[in-house]
Amino acid sequence: MSEPRLPRTPGMKLLFTLLIGAVLAIPLFTVYLLVYDRQNQSNTARASIAEGWGGPQSISGPILVIPYSATTTETVTENGKQVAKTSTAWHELTLSPDVATIQSTVKPDVRKRSIYEAVVYEARNRGTARFALPADLSRWGTTRAALALDRAELRFGISDARGLFGAPPAVTADARPLELQPGKGPRETGGSGFFTALDASPLAAKPIGVTFDYAVRGNQSIALLPQGGDTRWTVTSRWANPSFQGGFLPTERQVGANGFTATWRVGNLALGRTLISTDEHPEATVAAPERGLPGDSAAARVDLVTPVDLYAQVNRSVKYGFLFIGFTFTALLMFDLIGGVKVSPIEYGLVGAGLVLFFVMLLAFAEVIGFTLAYCVAGGAIIALLTAYSSAVLRSWRRGGLIAGLLTALYGVLYVLLSLEDLSLLIGSLLLFAALAAVMYLTRGIDWGGRDVPAPSKG
Structure with missing residues (x-):
């Protein structure tokens, strides 16, 4: 006759519960990977939707590029004699406007494909710029007489020139319309953009005023790479959720439910560059790339963010x-332990599986109906399922109702934690403290090691 099994002690029950909870970390981690995979699919789909619209756009310019001649003399030895040879080479002087004003009107649009969506926009950029030559160009290694002003070029930069759309860009200099050509954008946009030949001879006597008007398509963000001595950029849009990024923030902004208006004002002193640079002596100007602000830190940028990132x-x-x-x-x-209702490891596992399933359902529904409604649907379904199952396991609808109340409170607290991101750690720590205090109070009289359990009789 076999000996009766010793009853499981409270400590053993706790150990089994912890073990089952640790095992459930595997499917929970799998759900985490599933979210990551679906997010990658969403990003791929968004990129596909916005493919024909151009990428995040960065605009730059205008800048005026003027060829100039430089004569050099060197002494060489020919047939044993010292001979002086003179040669002339052409270089480029880049002149930034001393004042530039740009107004960008951004018209956003949400494009959908299946369950995915992407934010794209059309931006109309209108502005003016004024160019003036300094009286003394000797510090840049040239003179006014050496400048070929009649062969100057006015250059504009657009990071993704595929986004140009609608009527062709219109550029005028002193009210004279100019014919545009593709390419030759500044280095800040990787050479992408457009340019026009300009007879800048009047620049020798007075400043030249330039006006421009062009429209681009893009997605996610639009940025300005300032070039002028005093650049003002105003962006207006009906998108209600802008995010201001880059190295310069707006000096003025108004954000409301109907959209936003933001104005930047950036000077060349803040950029760390002069208004004039040459390709002959790049080390002589702070406009050299290594001395200027690198990358995004030299840009003013606004992102059109999605209000709720469900992933x-x-x-x-x-x-x-x-x-x-x-x-x-x-x-x-x-x-x-307290109520005397035995709960088997299998029942713990099934309840845990239901809790993990909530996150899968939340992800699946959120992609279709949005996060908040999906949270209510998935939470309600899991609460109903586990309430019915717990009532059967605990042999009481009243006890099942307590489980339902606990789950409802947990889902409510979790939603608050997700909404109040800055206070989530504080609220979570207080919740854990309260739970630990309650467990310690309820189990203060439990014999965890089973020391008071009488040994079974052998007779």
């Missing part, structure tokens, strides 16, 4: 999955 919110909610499992298992363990 980020689902990803954050998955990170709280252990709280759901821990609190629910703690409630079942209390019923087991």
Whole structure:
């Protein structure tokens, strides 16, 4: 006759509960990877939607490029005699406007494909610029007489020139319309853009005023790479969720439900560059690339962000999955230890599987109906399922109702944590403290090691 099995001690039950919770980390991590995979698919789909619209646009210019001649004399030895040879080479002087004003009107649009969507826009850029030559050019290694002003070029930069659309860009200099050609954008846009030949001979006597008007398409963001001595850029859009980025923030901005208006004012002193540079002596000017501000830090940028990034919110909610499992298992363990209702490891596992399934359902529904509504649908379905199952396991609808109340409170607290990102750590830590205090109070009289359990008789 076999000996009766010793009853499981409270400590053993706790150990089994912790073990099952640790095993559930595997499917929970799988859900985390699923969110990551779906987010990558979403990014790919968004890129495909916006493919024909051009990428995030950066605009630059105008700048005036003027050829100039430089004569050099060197002494060489020919047939044993010292001979002086003179040669003339052409170089480029780049002149930035001393004042530039640009107004960009951004018209956003949300394009959808299947369950994915992307924010694209059309931006009309209108502005004016004034160019003036300094009286003394000797510090840049040239003179006014050496400048070929009649062969100057006016250059504009657009990071993705495929985005140019609608009527051809219109550029005038002193009210004279100019014919445009593709390419020759400044180095800040990788040479992408357009240019026009300009007879800048009047520049020798007075400043030249330039006006321009062109429209571009893009997605996600639009940025300005300032070039002038005093650049003013005003962006107006009906998009209600802008994010101002880059090395320069707006000096004025108004953001509301109907859109935003933002104005930047950037000077060349803040940029760390002079208004004139040459290709002959780049080391003599602070406009050299290594001395200027690198990359995005020299740009003023506004992003058209999506108000709710559902993948980020689902990803954050998955990170709280252990709280759901821990609190629910703690409630079942209390019923087991205090209420005298035995809960088997299989039943713990099935309840845990339901808790993990919530995050899968949340992701699946959020892609279709949005995060908030998906949260309510998935949470309601899991609460109903686990309430019915817990009532059967605990042999009481009243006890099942307590589980329902616990889950409802947990889902409510989680939604608050997701909404109040800055206070999530504080609220979460207080919640854990309260739960630990409650468990310590309820289990203060439990004999975890089973020391008071009488040994079974052998007779």
